[in-house]
Amino acid sequence: MNATIKLEKHFPVLLSELASIISPLYGGTFIDCTFGAGGYSKKILDNKLNSVIALDRDSSVNSTAAKFHSKYKKRFEFHNIKFSDIDQIKRDNIKAIIFDLGYSLNQISDLNRGISFKSKGKLDMRMGLNDFSCDDVISKMSQQSLFKIFKYFGDEKYAKPISKKIVQLRKKNKIETEHLVEIIESIKKKKTGKNKSTKIFQALRIFVNKEITELINGLIKAYNTLPIGGAIVVVTFHSIEDKIVKFFFKEYSEVKNSSRYLPKNSLSKKYFNLTKKKPTIPSKSEVKINPPSRSAKLRFAYKLEDGCDFKKFVNNFNYLKDIENLNFDD
Ligand SMILES: C[S@@+](CC[C@H](N)C(=O)[O-])C[C@H]1O[C@@H](n2cnc3c(N)ncnc32)[C@H](O)[C@@H]1O
Numbered sequence: 480m481n482a483t484i485k486l487e488k489h490f491p492v493l494l495s496e497l498a499s500i501i502s503p504l505y506g507g508t509f510i511d512c513t514f515g516a517g518g519y520s521k522k523i524l525d526n527k528l529n530s531v532i533a534l535d536r537d538s539s540v541n542s543t544a545a546k547f548h549s550k551y552k553k554r555f556e557f558h559n560i561k562f563s564d565i566d567q568i569k570r571d572n573i574k575a576i577i578f579d580l581g582y583s584l585n586q587i588s589d590l591n592r593g594i595s596f597k598s599k600g601k602l603d604m605r606m607g608l609n610d611f612s613c614d615d616v617i618s619k620m621s622q623q624s625l626f627k628i629f630k631y632f633g634d635e636k637y638a639k640p641i642s643k644k645i646v647q648l649r650k651k652n653k654i655e656t657e658h659l660v661e662i663i664e665s666i667k668k669k670k671t672g673k674n675k676s677t678k679i680f681q682a683l684r685i686f687v688n689k690e691i692t693e694l695i696n697g698l699i700k701a702y703n704t705l706p707i708g709g710a711i712v713v714v715t716f717h718s719i720e721d722k723i724v725k726f727f728f729k730e731y732s733e734v735k736n737s738s739r740y741l742p743k744n745s746l747s748k749k750y751f752n753l754t755k756k757k758p759t760i761p762s763k764s765e766v767k768i769n770p771p772s773r774s775a776k777l778r779f780a781y782k783l784e785d786g787c788d789f790k791k792f793v794n795n796f797n798y799l800k801d802i803e804n805l806n807f808d809d
Contacts, residue, residue, distance in 0.1 A: 489583040490769040491518025492714055493777050496759050497577070498522055500712055500779050505529055507574040510704070512562035512697065515583040517543050520555070530554040532568055536561045537586065537607035561608055563696035565704055575710040576701040580694065580720055582606070582684075584771065594684065596676035598656045604687045611807075613687050617654050619807045622646045631802050632691075632719065633682030640666045641679060681717060691799045694720060698727050699789050702750075705782050711751075712779040721758065721776050723796055728753050728780040731787055750787040751780035 497519060501509065506528040511520045514533035517540075523529050524547075531554065533544065544557035560567060562578065586606065587595050593603035593613060602613035616628070622642045629638035644662050648654060654662070660676050667675040685691060701711050711728075715721040732753035758776035766773045 488588075489516035489518065489585055490772070491516075491522070492579065492769065492772040492775045493759060493761055493765070494518060494522055496777055497712060497714075501575045501577070501710060502526075504574040504710060507572055508532060508570055509574055510534070510565065510568065510576045510701075512565065512577060512701070513579045514540055514544060514557065515579065516540070516585060517547055519577060519579060520547060524551050524554060527554075529574075531556075532570065533557045534560055534562050534565065534568075535607075539585070539589075539607075559607070561693060561697075563693045563700065565697060565700045568704065571706070573705055573709055575712060576705055578694075578697065578701075578711075578713045580690075580714060581716040593656050594680075596656065596660050596674060596680050600655055600657075602654070602656050602659065602683075604684050606688045609687060611687065613683050615807070616683060616686060617645060617659065618649055620805070621809060624805045624809050627802050627805065628686045629679055629682045631682075631799060632685040633678035634718075635678040635682065637663075637666050685719070686803060689803050691719065691723070691796065692803050694723055695793065695796055695800065698724070699792075702782060702787060702789075707782050707785065710779055710781050712777065714775055714777045716774050716776075719799070721778075724778050725758075726795060727789075727792055728778055729756070730792060731789075732780060748784050748787075750782065750784050752783050753780045755779070 501523070505526050508530045509523045509532075511523070511531055511533040514520055514535040517533070520531045520533050523531050533547070533555065535557075536559070538559050541557070541559065547555045548557065558568070565576070582594060586592060590598040592598070592605070593601060602617055604613040616625075625642035625645060626638050629635040629641060635641065641663060644666065645654060645659070648658070648662065652658070659679070663676045663679055698711070698713070705711065713724045715724055728751055732749055732751040734749050735747050758778050761772040761775055
């Protein structure tokens with residue numbers, strides 16, 4: 480008899496909502512782009528007609544993936560790659576491609592990884608397969624670049640004084656996690672509902688892990704990987720991610736006439752069927768059991784046509800990609 484899979488402590492967000500969207504497609508292969516603790520993959524594999532190809536950039540999930548492999552055998556395969564490399568997966572008849580963005584509780588609660596402002600010691604924040612760590616950013620980037628990262632990725636009102644103080648203090652001492660928290664708290668004196676460090680830490684995580692570029696490239700490649708009729712499902716956790724996903728589905732699910740001087744037959748095509756315009760959010764009872772789910776938003780659409788070029792989508796978010804492309808000598 481097969482051993483039962485016991486999930487790690489991460490709670491899968493909006494799991495029954497996800498299942499109700501994808502269950503009409505059951506009987507085929509699903510790509511879980513963000514395997515994490517395996518909650519979504521397990522739900523899909525509970526139906527014996529399904530197989531899962533799971534991806535995760537974090538190699539610390541390899542042991543969970545190995546357990547899945549021994550239980551589900553050929554129905555499960557895992558790749559330690561970023562989802563922006565999803566085009567490496569060459570498979571026909573994919574039913575749905577699923578993204579559950581952000582961090583698993585296992586990553587956040589591992590204080591050695593410096594993802595949370597509750598960590599101590601070296602600023603790291605790498606999810607896996609990164610080019611540099613947060614320590615490199617804080618110790619090497621110019622004041623102007625730090626300012627842009629904090630302003631655009633954290634919407635931090637105090638981006639200017641915080642970046643200035645980092646650059647002043649790093650001349651004397653190495654800035655570690657607890658020092659960064661002290662700097663933020665010394666500048667943001669007023670009490671707010673949120674922890675004062677939330678925005679700056681969010682901004683640094685986005686930059687270190689190139690989350691915007693990953694998402695934009697991941698969505699486009701998911702569309703190219705998916706056959707007509709398949710679904711793309713995305714769960715986001717902050718407003719920048721949600722803005723990108725909303726634009727991606729909405730822009731290409733509406734028929735528009737690009738110019739009022741053009742004849743009616745030059746209407747743009749509909750590439751997605753967007754059956755629900757508003758995002759699905761967790762119920763009060765889910766938020767009560769799992770408070771980190773409170774900022775989750777789920778959006779999905781079905782592919783209707785091949786051949787979308789996504790130029791407008793890419794151009795619309797180039798200003799964010801440019802910030803992720805800032806160099807250490809900018
Ligand atoms: C919120 S967790 C997923 C949890 C999972 N749905 C579950 O039920 O256990 C997000 C996971 O996605 C991974 N991840 C985030 N960005 C990624 C990317 N660009 N490519 C591949 N994996 C990524 C993280 O390493 C993390 O393990």
